[in-house]
Amino acid sequence: MNKIVCPGCNLGCGLYMNDVLYFRKNAPVNSGKLCKFGMKLHKYEKALPMIGGKEEELSNVISAASKKLAETKDFAFVSFGNVTCEEQLAFTKLASTVGSDVYTCIPGFVGADIEKIRQSTEIITFIDPYTTYPLILRHMLYAKENGAKITSYYWKKIRIADESVILNPTEIDKIKSIDFGDSLVILDLNPLNLEFSNEIINSCNRENIVCLKPFLNSTGASLLSGGEKSIYQILDEIKEKKIKGLYLLESDPRIVPDDALLSALDKLDVLIVQQSAHNSLSDRANIVLPNDRTFEGKGTVLNFEGRALETEGKTEGIKIISEILKSAGKEETSYDSLHAEVLSKLGITEIDEYVVPEHNLVYKPETELKKYEGGSHLIYVYTPFLWNNTIDRDFVEISPGLAESLNLHKDGLLKMTSSKGSAAVKYKIVEDVPDNVVLSPMKLPISTDVITPIEFK
Amino acid sequence: MNIGDRIVAWSKDEEIKKEGASGGLVTSLLTAALKGELVDEVIALQKVSEFEGVPIRTSNVDEVIKCSGSLHAAPINLTKFAVRFFEAHPDGTLALPAKPCDARGIIEQAKRKKINLEKTYLIGLNCGGTMPPITTMKMLEKMYEINPDDVIEEEIERGKLIFKTEKEEKAISIDELEEAGYGRRENCRYCETNIPVMTDVACGNWGAGKNETFVEIFTEKGLKLMNNAIELGLIETAPATEKGIKIREKTNSVMEKVAKKWHKKIFVPIEDRLERFHYYMDVMEDCIDCEACKYVCPVCACDESKCIDFYDPMDSHKISIYHLVRLLHISDSCIGCGQCTDVCPAEIPLTILHRRMADRIQAKYDYIPGMDMKIPPSFEVE
DSSP, X not given: OEEEEOTTSSSOOEEEESSSEEEOTTOTTTTTOOOHHHHTTTOOOBOOOEEXXXXXXXXXXXXXXXXXXXXXXXXXXXXXXXXXXXXXXXXXXXXXXXXXXXXXXXXXXXXXXXXXXXXXXXXXXXXXXXXXXXGGHHHHHHHHHTTXXXXXXXXXXXXXXXXXXXXXXGGGGGGGGOOOTTOEEEEEOOTTOHHHHHHXXXXXXXXXXXXXXXXXXXXXXXXXXOBOOOHXXXXXXXXXXXXXXXXXXXXOGGGSSOGGGGGGGGGOSEEEEEESBOOHHHHHOSEEEEOOOTTTEEEEEEOTTOOEEEEEOSEETTHHHHHHHHHTTOOOOOHHHHHHHHHHHHTOSSOOTTSOOOOOOOOOOOOOOOOOOSSEEEEEOOOHHHHTTOOOOOEEEEOHHHHHHTTOOTTOXXXXXXXXXXXXXXXXXXXXXXXXXXXXXXXXXXXXXXXXXXXXX | OOTTOEEEEEXXXXXXXXXXXXXXXXXXXXXXXXXXXXXXXXXXXXEEETTXXXXXXXXXXXXXXXXXXXXXXXXXXXXXXXXXXXXXXXXOOEEEEEOHHHHHHHHHHHHTTSSOGGGEEEEEEOOSXXXXXXXXXXXXXXXXXXXXXXXXXXXXXXXXXXXXXXXXXXEEEXXXXXXXXXXXXXXXXXXXXXXXXXXXXXXXSTTOOTTOEEEEEOSHHHHHHHHHHHHTTOEEEEEOOHHHHHHHHHHHHHHHHHHHHHHHHHOOOOOSHHHHHHHHHHHHTTOOOOOHHHHHOTTOOOSSOHHHHTOOTTOXXXXXXXXXXXHHHTTTTOOOOOHHHHHOTTOOOHHHHHHHHHHHHHHHTTOOTTSSSOOOGGGOOO
């Protein structure tokens, strides 16, 4: 069995895997426990090497990718961090050969570690730990059992919280007046909520923030790649033809709530996608390079705490990038040399998963909190696992008051309209959601942003 | 040698004797089973560290030898690995070491035709309990003042938990550790089945001398396992001494008493029905729907699961139907192994919840699961 790190998010849960999954009970972050995503890891459909939508020999696809990289000007490279540090570093080297950088779309930042949650007496959380990062829940439960007071700021009541402050888009400024004091803050830093996380990170003691991130190696990627553009900026620049070629390494721009923004991809001269799973993005790409599944390859991962973890798969995930470098006549790279460079950049000589090394990733806030007018809003309550397309939650959550006012009955549909059209969806009634808010764990076609103004029709 | 005999035995291979626990008998029985072609494959626990073991299925004798030694802080149940063996090889033969909870899970699966017990050699391991690895590592630092990386061997002897490093050996009583919140897993504390009398042969260090294993032979298969290893020249045996037999009886009796004490302490009755309802509701509401408890449950044998089929995440129930179905469904077969609690990401004390239900049902039907091939009450058709 391979000892691996779950690729579901940046928590760094350890497990064993071959044809079946097994629990690794001495894994430092999760003690062998897994969420629903981790439990379904072994059920993925693999991507195939393709050119123009047709399956091809891998060597031909690598040559084609190499040729396109040489021919096309203004190439952008994107890797959110769904690969190991070694792959990320190889990708950065590849980008540098055409004078480009790798964009991770998440600012670099390492906050407090898990022990700090367990030792806290006051916790302020901005996530729903039951669905967004479920393996953080047990550490919060531990703190609570030991007397910690938990206050939640979220769109609905959070069960574990002693006090739930229900947020509403129309009163989002409320978060500016939070008195953080010495409280430990639990925050989700992801490409879709940067203005929200900026506000929090700028308002409290940064050493007290547990900064959760959505991709396997978000932290390592930030450390090893310097590009500082959001996914929205990249899509805008493609639209403006400033970016003509795009190479996506295990990174899916379809995470953006507004599908209309994705039409920018059609303006590209070339789209290269290197990923393990087959999906509609690979159908859209000019070139598809089939990556090893993260849990098949070996390498180093840096979790949200900055803890270095080893994934001990059988394959060296850098093979394809290395072949492209070779094909382009550039200096070849090996796993061993990349691994040594990774350790050097992490400032460690060996990986000890039970020790969290010091890191200095400076956070550079850029965006301002958005303002929302009155009326009703659809909120996309994304989770990392939905981005991995594995968990089906095809319903929205609404308040009992809204269900009552719309005279909705069991097994009925909620009808909503935004500037992009109408949708009718199944719903679940949950406690303490504002009556003007609809929470959607799935991306709906009527979404224009994470928060979309809607009417009920 | 006969069924019912109590003897002491040890490996004749010096390497196995050194690396294996109590003279390496279990490792030698497993290797002998492969060498003598009694079995096609063996399941064993490969040691990664003192706190980590990985189950392997192998027909390679060298790999089995590498699995020598006991791992008290790697609490793994091997039942589902045995199920997978018979899924892949319906006519195959298998040998594996089995703590009482492994053996009980295997017997419950055998009743459901997922394991062929006639083709499974169960080498029972006397068990005083296992420990959660991460908590044990913390315990080493706080209670023993030992760096977990320095541990080269651990042992449970005469109510004490002993850790050895290159430089020192420290022992602390299990009672003291458990009062401080460390020590054995909660379910092990109240487990009264310390000697796996349902296996083919039970092995342990209670009543044995240094580098010896105390052995009790229960079945024809057990006799075959022992004779096979003797014929291959891999083990040596001697009759158990009267003193050894008394120590074994006394240790077992003390362990049972301790378990009863813990059971009373943990399972304080909740007489009031409404209070009981709220107790279940309160802890189960933390469930995040991962289904890990079902995946790891050694007695769960459903291919198409009612607990999953009846559950819809869209329901607004405070307790998911998934858990209600599971509570009912395994109430007659739950063996209290603790695996569900171990893997629950929301730290729901699932084993306690299931045992609260199962204790009543199993007492009512006078049925103890996993002890013999007697069918469970839910199978009975009048």
